[in-house]
Each structure stands twice: as structure tokens, then as C-alpha cells.
Amino acid sequence: MNNSTTVRRLSRMALAVTAVAGIGLASAPSASALTKDGALEAYEFGLYYNSGQLGCVFDLANSDWNFSGDTFWKVSGTCNGIGQSTNDNTASYRNRDNETWWVYTDADGDGAEGTLPAGYAGDASSTFKNEISSAFPYDAH
Incomplete structure (x- = not known):
């Protein structure tokens, strides 16, 4: 096998690996989709204004140390x-x-602690x- 054949094969293999990696990235949730956007x-972990997962939702993908200043809202329309x-x-x-997500009755992970397993x-x-x-999304203590 000569050098040009080897180079072509390696180039095709590198292109295939890049394409597979790109497909994997395209199917993963984007960081911008994981925000406090009311959906x-x-x-994500969601807290609802009403019982029964009704009313507006406050959705989290990352820790929130203090809900003060945060509000319930919806992408479109209205909700309780x-x-x-x-x-x-x-x-x-x-x-x-x-x-599992941990919730606390006080800011900064203080107060009473509760756990909510995946899918709950x-x-x-x-x-x-x-x-x-x-x-x-971890035990704050």
C-alpha cells in the first residue's frame, strides 16, 4: 500500500469519526434548551404553582441557591x-x-431537606x- 492510499483511508476514517461525533452532539439536549423558560x-426539575403539577412551572436544569427574585411563568399564554x-x-x-433533586425550605440549602428521585x-x-x-441536583449539605 502506498502513502497516498494510506492518507486517503486515514482521511476517510477521520471524516467518519467527525460525522458520528457531530450526530451525537446534535441529538444531545442543548444548553439553551435547559433554562428557566417556563417549559x-x-x-429538568420543575416546581409548580398549584398542586397536581398544575399552574405555571419554574423549571431548573442547575442549582438555584435562592428563589428570591425568581418567578413562575409560561412560554406562551397564561397560567395560574x-x-x-x-x-x-x-x-x-x-x-x-x-x-435525584434536593429541595430546601430556606435559601442556600438550609432548613428542612427533601429529596425527589428521578421521574417523581x-x-x-x-x-x-x-x-x-x-x-x-445534589445534596447541598
Whole structure:
């Protein structure tokens, strides 16, 4: 095998590897899709204004140390709680992430701690209903 044949084969192999890597990146969720945009998407954790995962949602893909200043909203249209503070104002949640999420009744991961496993959806208990002030995809303690 001469050098030009080897170079062509290596070039084709490099092109194939690059194409496969590009397909993998294209199918992964984009960072811009994982934001506090009012639409609970895969790999996000959502807190709802009303029980039963109803009303506006506050969606998280990353930790939020302090819900003060955060609000419930929706991409389009209206919903119960739109524009209301998320801090101490959550009645239910849904975890669409692959990881357990921790919620706390105070900012900075303080206060009572609760865990919500991957795939879980439910109403907040009396300890957490309208008391959640921070959330993390890891144990903050």
C-alpha cells in the first residue's frame, strides 16, 4: 500500500469519526434548551404553582441557591401563578431529570431537606408546601 492510499483511508476514517461525533452532539439536549423558560423539558426539575403539577412551572436544569427574585411563568399564554414569586410559593413538583433533586425550605440549602428521585411527580408535603426556597441536583449539605 502506498502513502497516498494510506492518507486517503486515514482521511476517510477521520471524516467518519467527525460525522458520528457531530450526530451525537446534535441529538444531545442543548444548553439553551435547559433554562428557566417556563417549559418543563427532559433533564429538568420543575416546581409548580398549584398542586397536581398544575399552574405555571419554574423549571431548573442547575442549582438555584435562592428563589428570591425568581418567578413562575409560561412560554406562551397564561397560567395560574404567572409572575408570582417562586420563593415559598410551590405546591407540587416533577423531576424529569435522571438524577435525584434536593429541595430546601430556606435559601442556600438550609432548613428542612427533601429529596425527589428521578421521574417523581407529586404534591409537596405540609413541610414543603409553599416553603421551598432553594433546589439542587445534589445534596447541598
